[in-house]
Amino acid sequence: MIAESLFAVLFPSDCRICGTPLVRISRLPVCQECLDAMRPIAGGVCAICGERLFSSYAFAGAPGEPRCGLCRRIEPAFARATAYGSYESGLRELIHLLKYGGVRPAADVLGRMLAEAIAALEPDFPADSVALVPVPLHRTKFRQRGFNQAELIARAAMKVSRPGDRLRLCAGVLERKRDTTSQTGLTSHQRRENLRGAFGVAQSEAVKGREALVVDDVYTTGATVSECARVLRRAGATKVWVATVARTLKISAQHVEIGPGDEVEELSDAHEVPLARAVGG
Numbered sequence: 371m372i373a374e375s376l377f378a379v380l381f382p383s384d385c386r387i388c389g390t391p392l393v394r395i396s397r398l399p400v401c402q403e404c405l406d407a408m409r410p411i412a413g414g415v416c417a418i419c420g421e422r423l424f425s426s427y428a429f430a431g432a433p434g435e436p437r438c439g440l441c442r443r444i445e446p447a448f449a450r451a452t453a454y455g456s457y458e459s460g461l462r463e464l465i466h467l468l469k470y471g472g473v474r475p476a477a478d479v480l481g482r483m484l485a486e487a488i489a490a491l492e493p494d495f496p497a498d499s500v501a502l503v504p505v506p507l508h509r510t511k512f513r514q515r516g517f518n519q520a521e522l523i524a525r526a527a528m529k530v531s532r533p534g535d536r537l538r539l540c541a542g543v544l545e546r547k548r549d550t551t552s553q554t555g556l557t558s559h560q561r562r563e564n565l566r567g568a569f570g571v572a573q574s575e576a577v578k579g580r581e582a583l584v585v586d587d588v589y590t591t592g593a594t595v596s597e598c599a600r601v602l603r604r605a606g607a608t609k610v611w612v613a614t615v616a617r618t619l620k621i622s623a624q625h626v627e628i629g630p631g632d633e634v635e636e637l638s639d640a641h642e643v644p645l646a647r648a649v650g651g
């Protein structure tokens with residue numbers, strides 16, 4: 371592995387995202403054009419969960435901050451979730467390079483993006499300190515991967531984050547007690563039950579009476595971070611914020627309509643989708 375990465379440094383290859391030959395020697399095998407294309411989410415989003423809103427829908431009859439249909443119906447366990455970019459094309463591939471390709475230098479770039487997502491929450495942070503809690507991996511998956519991408523990204527974000535001095539990394543606070551990535555064949559109810567109890571608070575003194583910030587690489591349905599927020603609050607956290615590098619976004623107004631499908635989607639494990647996509651290419 372060391373020899374392999376040394377080889378990559380000495381002999382730059384092609385951009386792992388677009389395939390263009392790299393002109394600069396870099397620890398990260400991604401070209402500048404691809405990095406520049408990873409833009410922050412633009413346009414209106416739900417003030418609570420960060421879901422994309424469409425003008426005809428977002429402000430209809432809702433006083434105060436615009437909320438998506440889901441957040442109007444159900445108050446999430448977290449106070450607010452922000453994300454840097456849309457979970458698609460280049461950004462998705464960059465996250466996959468880290469998670470499935472083991473390209474650890476990608477964590478530095480993703481950390482800078484996470485820092486921007488955190489900065490959006492900063493005005494509402496308390497004056498003292500916020501417990502920074504990366505979503506944990508189950509120990510089996512941790513052993514397979516060799517690292518927890520959420521923690522690597524969180525550490526990188528702390529180096530550049532403006533509110534970084536108020537953040538206290540509490541990587542051991544949450545533990546994943548069950549590997550929930552195998553949820554196929556389960557009904558919606560069984561999936562929810564499967565995720566319930568998947569996380570435990572190992573060090574409740576670190577969050578008791580404090581606010582916490584849960585960070586992860588991707589927010590897909592929000593099921594995982596919601597469950598993390600729920601157990602943190604049960605352990606005494608006064609408020610839980612969420613920041614992720616990327617978020618899946620509704621692509622058109624017609625998909626924003628509330629239907630039975632939204633509920634089903636909300637119950638699936640957030641980690642299932644990227645894994646399935648990675649396997650399928």
Ligand SMILES: [Zn+2]
Nearest residue numbers: 385388401404
């Ligand atoms: Zn490229």
Ligand SMILES: [Zn+2]
Nearest residue numbers: 416419438441
């Ligand atoms: Zn929402």
